Amino acid sequence: MTFEHESLIGLREISADEIMFLLDEAKAFRNILEREIKKVPTLRWLTVVNLFYEPSTRTRISFELAEKRLSADVVNFSISGSSVSKGESLRDTINNILAMKVDMVVVRHSSVGAAYYIARECGVPVINAGDGTNEHPTQALLDLFTISQRFGYFRGLRVVIVGDIRHSRVARSDIWGLKKLGASVAICGPRTLLPQNCDVFGVDVYTDLEEALSGANVVNVLRLQFERQKAGYIPSIREYRMKWGLTSERVAFLDPDHAIMHPGPMNRGVEIDPDVADSEESVILPQVTNGVAVRMAVLFTLASKIKK
Amino acid sequence: MEKTIMDEAAIARSLERISSQIFENNPNIEKLAIVGIRERGDDLAKRILKIVETHCSEKPAFGQVDITLYRDDFRELTDIPVTKGSEFRFNPKDMVIILVDDVLYTGRTVRSAIDVILDFGRPRSIQLAVLIDRGGRELPICPDYVGMSVQLRIDEYVRVLTAETDGMDQVLLRLRKK
Numbered sequence: 001m002t003f004e005h006e007s008l009i010g011l012r013e014i015s016a017d018e019i020m021f022l023l024d025e026a027k028a029f030r031n032i033l034e035r036e037i038k039k040v041p042t043l044r045w046l047t048v049v050n051l052f053y054e055p056s057t058r059t060r061i062s063f064e065l066a067e068k069r070l071s072a073d074v075v076n077f078s079i080s081g082s083s084v085s086k087g088e089s090l091r092d093t094i095n096n097i098l099a100m101k102v103d104m105v106v107v108r109h110s111s112v113g114a115a116y117y118i119a120r121e122c123g124v125p126v127i128n129a130g131d132g133t134n135e136h137p138t139q140a141l142l143d144l145f146t147i148s149q150r151f152g153y154f155r156g157l158r159v160v161i162v163g164d165i166r167h168s169r170v171a172r173s174d175i176w177g178l179k180k181l182g183a184s185v186a187i188c189g190p191r192t193l194l195p196q197n198c199d200v201f202g203v204d205v206y207t208d209l210e211e212a213l214s215g216a217n218v219v220n221v222l223r224l225q226f227e228r229q230k231a232g233y234i235p236s237i238r239e240y241r242m243k244w245g246l247t248s249e250r251v252a253f254l255d256p257d258h259a260i261m262h263p264g265p266m267n268r269g270v271e272i273d274p275d276v277a278d279s280e281e282s283v284i285l286p287q288v289t290n291g292v293a294v295r296m297a298v299l300f301t302l303a304s305k306i307k308k
Numbered sequence: 309m310e311k312t313i314m315d316e317a318a319i320a321r322s323l324e325r326i327s328s329q330i331f332e333n334n335p336n337i338e339k340l341a342i343v344g345i346r347e348r349g350d351d352l353a354k355r356i357l358k359i360v361e362t363h364c365s366e367k368p369a370f371g372q373v374d375i376t377l378y379r380d381d382f383r384e385l386t387d388i389p390v391t392k393g394s395e396f397r398f399n400p401k402d403m404v405i406i407l408v409d410d411v412l413y414t415g416r417t418v419r420s421a422i423d424v425i426l427d428f429g430r431p432r433s434i435q436l437a438v439l440i441d442r443g444g445r446e447l448p449i450c451p452d453y454v455g456m457s458v459q460l461r462i463d464e465y466v467r468v469l470t471a472e473t474d475g476m477d478q479v480l481l482r483l484r485k486k
Contacts, residue, residue, distance in 0.1 A: 002388055028374070028393035037427040040377035070377075300377075304388045 003301045007119040007126040010135035011176040019144065019177055022297050026145050029300070030293035032069065043070040046303050049102045051094075052078045052129070053109040058264060058288070059129050059139070063106050066295035072303075075102065090114065094122045103306060104299070107131075125302045127295075133167050138298060139263055140173030142291040144181065146283050147218055149290070150259045155182035158255070160212050162244060163222030163271055164193040164233075170263050171222060175201050188212035189244060192233045209244050213253040220261040221246050224271045237270055246272045251279075259283045313466075314456060314479035319439065322455030323352065326437050327359035329453050334404050339432070341369035341403045345421050346392055349373075349409035351470040352439060356408060369398035371428075373407075375420035400429035406453075410468035412438040415449035440479060442466050 001021050005014060032038055048067050052060055060076070067074045077097070088096075094105065105122075107115050108129040115128035130136040144154075151157060159178055165171045165187045178185050179202055186204040187194065198205045206212035213219060224240060234240045251260070260272075260282045268274045277284060314322070334340050337360065344353025350372045361367045376391045407421055422434060437453035442460045458481070460466060465482040469475075 025391055028376075028391035031393045031395070032377075035428060040427070041423070042377040042379075042382055045383065300391070301388055304382070304385065 008137050009116045009128050011137050011140050011173050016180040023145050025297035026294040029296040039069050041071045043072040043303050046072040047102045048072050048104045049075045049097050051107045062291045066292050091121050094118050130169055135173045136169040137173050138295050139170050140177045141294040144177050145290045145294050146287045157183040158216040159183050159218040160186045160216045161220045162188045165189050166193045166195050168222050186212050210253050215255050217255050218259050221272045241270050246276050310480045310482045313481045316477040319477045323355050326453040327356045331360050337364050337366040339403050341405045343371035343405050343407050345409045346374045348470050351472040353408040371396040373421045373424045378420035378423045394424050396428050400431040403431045405431045405434045406437050408437045410439050412441045413444050415445045415447035418449050419447050
């Protein structure tokens with residue numbers, strides 16, 4: 001078992017074996033985070049740029065910590081006050097950064113395919129930290145890692161993803177990953193927030209939350225972006241909570257052996273109730289810790305494929 | 309051509325002798341830890357642990373070291389290294405650590421393993437036990453306990469098999485083609 005690709009663009013492009021390879025590697029890195037000295041010297045020779053064309057706090061911090069734990073040098077680049085606002089193209093920005101001898105690019109961009117474009121045009125290993133509504137592979141890997149930590153297997157698990165599936169790159173990456181590993185996946189949300197063509201995903205589609213939750217092992221609650229109401233996708237935040245908010249009454253529909261996930265940041269009292277988010281079954285904070293470990297695994301794996 | 313230079317009985321005798329030297333030099337078992345380098349060094353470390361326990365009716369602490377993330381030749385590797393991880397069920401602070409490996413050659417693995425241990429804590433001392441010392445050091449590293457010494461040329465190769473990892477106990481020597 002090994003990892004074939006030079007970049008991590010999405011889980012759709014990689015095989016089940018490659019996903020398992022990364023999850024296995026992540027186990028070793030997860031243990032490092034429990035040590036007193038949470039740092040290993042392996043990537044001292046590597047310089048990574050974190051390019052965030054969209055605002056992000058936790059993903060950026062998580063990547064930065066992962067890079068620093070591996071002893072890589074890190075440069076952070078965010079949109080405000082940069083050359084991008086002066087009209088520079090994406091390719092020129094990347095090539096300028098690479099001209100300063102940077103070895104790897106972590107990128108978040110509002111356009112689908114941005115990470116793929118950089119990998120193709122600039123010939124540098126790229127880790128996709130979110131491209132538009134397409135994929136957010138490291139978030140899905142940390143979700144998969146957390147599920148395997150909690151259950152130990154994927155085949156036969158029933159996972160429900162609730163919320164704004166249409167605009168969610170997390171949902172897409174989760175679906176590709178979970179399906180490849182043999183879990184059965186259902187999506188649930190208001191009709192307006194489901195993808196127009198759900199068939200391509202091979203998932204069960206629900207609009208009724210209680211029906212979707214019945215007998216499921218994992219529920220992954222997505223964040224509701226308040227802008228969606230202004231854009232007319234949902235009538236009101238209150239109505240959304242009434243129909244699709246995860247309350248403790250609704251948790252009762254799940255299999256007794258279940259886990260509750262959320263990619264954050266949470267709107268407590270909207271898509272998830274505080275008592276559910278803080279319950280014993282919640283793995284929301286372990287997800288965050290595991291995020292650093294899986295990103296370390298991805299960085300380490302791609303770095304070891306860089307040609308000398 | 310490969311020939312056997314140690315069989316099961318010879319390996320057992322060597323480990324018995326190494327173990328008794330270890331507990332003679334370090335009578336305070338409470339502060340003693342046996343740490344093996346993955347792979348195979350940890351197999352031997354577990355056996356030494358057992359022998360010490362039998363003789364002293366006290367069990368030293370145990371640990372495993374994976375040097376993957378501390379290698380000095382990371383960029384020269386052709387395959388993606390698989391990280392198994394290091395595991396310490398004790399805090400190395402103030403302990404005497406016996407680092408165990410199957411073969412001592414350049415000393416680079418031991419150098420990496422020492423760095424791993426120091427990242428878990430600052431031990432009182434580290435001693436080195438190896439089943440085979442084949443010579444050819446590239447770093448100033450010297451073993452404290454040796455099962456067997458052989459001086460080999462650079463194109464000769466020694467291989468330790470353990471029952472735990474390979475299904476049998478054996479030390480094989482591949483000599484240079486004439």
